[in-house]
Amino acid sequence: MIRVVLPEHLRTLARVDGEVAVRVAEPATQRTVLDALEASYPMLRGTIRDQATQRRRAFVRFFACEQDLSHETPDTPLPEAVVKGDEPFLVVGAMAGG
């Protein structure tokens, strides 16, 4: 299972507390994780990726293992520690005030 940490507003929207976990086939990528996440929580569609282009929204970032994965391609395999569930995949709202 891949552990995903959502920002507070999206946890509220999805009505979850704490981390969520999704199961994806290997190789696990941003795309497969987000596809699985949106399948489990349809209300998150459009909030992380644009629904038409599937591109990451500008003020959303992806981190894991102390690395910024935001600019990896959606089909790049995720780090082994994320795939094993040792580390979570972090969906983070950009630090942009508000």
Next chain:
Amino acid sequence: MSSVRVLVGTRKGAFLLTADGKRARWEVSGPYFGGWEIYHLKGSPADPNRLYASQSSGWFGQVIQRSRDGGKTWEAVGNKFEYDGVTGTHQWYDGTPHPWEFKRAWHLEPSLHDPDTVYAGIEDAALFRSSDGGQTWQELPALRAHTSGPKWQPGAGGLCLHTILLDRANPGRIFVAISAAGAFRSDDDGKTWRPINKGLRSAQIPDQDAEVGHCVHRIAMHPSRPEVLFMQKHWDVMRSDNGGESWREVSGNLPTDFGFPIDVHAHEPETIYVVPIKSDSEHYPPDGKLRVYRSRTGGDQWEALSRGLPQSDCYVNVLRDAMAVDSLDSCGIYFGTTGGQVYASPDAGDTWAPIVRDLPPVLSVEIQTLP
């Protein structure tokens, strides 16, 4: 006994304010969707328990919420707003072509007859409709595809479709207004559209009486007299007596004719309300005095209403969707400010009192008069 529910959208969530028909003691609930911008929420005329809310954020985009129980509980419904066909370009602030891009839903207008049908006014300007309670949305593309579309340009708030008026007397007739394109009318339920801006003059465009390009801030209509429309434009308060075919200025003795909201008394179709704002760059009341202006003559002659409103050092704004009326025997008038106050007058504007003083900046106010 009748009661009133005030639906308030703010920069940081939604609030519901309720009172009995006396409108003296209010109960405040919220914030709902705390931290999100609630551009608008509105109840269905056909089912007052059915509410729709536009929830958006610069981080996470657009969400549409629906309630079936008068706002006690909510569920996220469809948020896929996909323009129909080739989107092309509109005019950018600098006059260059700019591609159409979905930003947010400014205004949700439930059908007069069907709780599951609701229209959405979108930035960049387009009109969408859902017929399944907000689960799916389809554009009414003939509006955006009007031949004048490439000339539309954003106002300071964006290229937004902010006003949707459904005509109870003429099924299929829809009025919309877009900043800064102008007013448009459809007589066939959105299949075709034409601009209705004859008589408008705007100094900010090259051809001051052009067919499109006008920054219409708001249009209001009394349901019993849908041929008569009242408009607050960027500058100028206007009136049409023929369903928008032509307009004439009725700013009369207003201290300034710049402003955002305009509304009509529930029982007196010639009694209208505006909130004059100093200028297009100074978005606050003249002289630091918050005054609603009322005309009992459908324009031209205006009186200041100030009892209970701050008359010194007040520099808030009242946005275009932030004024509404109830339909109790003594018509109530309501508006919210960018300072977070929501004011109510239970006597058609003669006296005012704040319901709440310290909400986040208010984006929209809608009223439900409940049996």
